[in-house]
Amino acid sequence: MDVIPHLEDLWRYGRVLTGNDSDADDLVQEALARALTMASSYDSSRPLLPWLITIVRNTFLTHSSRAIATRQRLASFADISEQAFPPSQEHSAELANIQRALTRMPAEQAEILHLVGVLGFTYTEAAELLGVPAGTVMSRLSRARAALKHNLEDTDGGTSRPFKIVGGRDANH
Secondary structure, eight states: OOOGGGHHHHHHHHHHHHSSHHHHHHHHHHHHHHHHHTGGGOOTTSOHHHHHHHHHHHHHHHHHHHHHHHHHHHHHHHHHHHHSOOOHHHHHHHHHHHHHHHHTSOHHHHHHHIIIIISOOOHHHHHHHHTSOHHHHHHHHHHHHHHHHHHHHHHHTTOSOOOOOOOOTTOOO
């Protein structure tokens, strides 16, 4: 599978999708890396360029949907923060309490909270990353949320404001 004759076409297509040269370079590079990992699924009796274009497009769409979810999550967080932004000393104390509560959690629970709540991976994506079923991710996340809430209550004596853990594009809570 020789992709070199198609690099210019792939880059131009990536430029159309991303709107700039640097992002097009990154997109094509990532798409080609994916193509290499999926080379065994390529049917050599068919033209190579459409297959590569599909991979570039799917890579772009994956990044776009993740970026949209991140922007929505950040906008939601900004709205909540603007409504009741605590004094910075109180805010720092709350963050310190959260840090302590996280360090008291089992690693698998802290990991799933980070993947879904911070990085914004879906349950399915997190499951693929961890090599476990999506149901296991949901179960671990539920236990992690409960453990974090319990640890926060223990850390601050239950005096902090209610704390809601959000995250993941397919999480509705």
